Amino acid sequence: MSNLFGNLTTDGVEEAQDRLGGFRVLESGPYTGTIKAMYAGQASASKARSVTVMFAPDDGGAEYRETFWVTNKSDENFYTKDGKKHYLPGFTAVDDICQMVTGKGLAQQMAEDKVMNVYDPDQKKEVPKSVPMLVETLGKKVTLGIIKATKNKQVKNSTTGAYEDTADSRDENFVDKVFHVPSNLTVVEAKRGVTTAAFYGSWVEVNKGKTQDRRTIKDGASSQGGKSGRPNMPPKAGESNGTKTSSLFGKSI
Incomplete structure (x- = not known):
C-alpha cells in the first residue's frame, strides 16, 4: 500500500466552520449510506489531484458519485486569502469523510490499486482502469449533506480554453456538509468536544x-447574485475551509 496524500499540509491553515449555506439529481437533504468506492485521480492538464467518492444511500436510491478536487495545479490543498490559508472545499469534504469513517485524515490514508470503471474523456465512456483506492474507507457508513443547485451550463471558449457560463441551465448536486454516523456530529463539533x-x-x-439558484446568468442576463458550487473543474493555484487530520471519532463504524 502507498500513502498518496502524505504531503498535504495541515499546518497554519484556517479551520473549517459550520456554515448553512450522474446520474439522477437528488433533492437537497441528508443521505446516510455506504461508501462503495473512494479513489484518487489526477487531471491530465493541470495535474491537480482529486478523490472520487461512490456512495450508496440506505434508502435504496440511485448511487451518488462526486469527484472532489483536493489539490490545485501546484499540488497545494489550500488557497490564500487576506494573508491566511484556507483549505480547498474538496479537500475539506474528503478529509471529513476520512476522519469520520477511519479516525484518520486524508493525509494518513493508504491506497491499493483496484480496477474500476472510470470515465475516459478521450473515449467518452467508462472503461476499466486501475486506480489508487482508499481501502480503509470502503463499506463504511457516513451521512452526506447533499445540495441540489441550479447552475448555468458551461461551454469551452475556443480562444482561451476556459469554460464559461451560458444562458442555459441545469440542476446539479454537490456535497455541502459531512456528518458522522450515528452521532450526526460534524468534524467542527467533534473538535470542540461537543457530544450532542x-x-x-x-x-x-x-x-x-x-x-439553490447558483446561476450567474438568469433569463439571459448576467447576474452578480449567483454563486458557484463545489467546483467541477480542478482548482487553480492560489484559489475553503478545512480540518486537521487527527483522529476525532475513534474507531471506524
Missing part, C-alpha cells in the same frame, strides 16, 4: 427539499 449534534438539525431545516 446541533448543526445537523439547523442544516436540515435550512436546506432539505430546497434548490
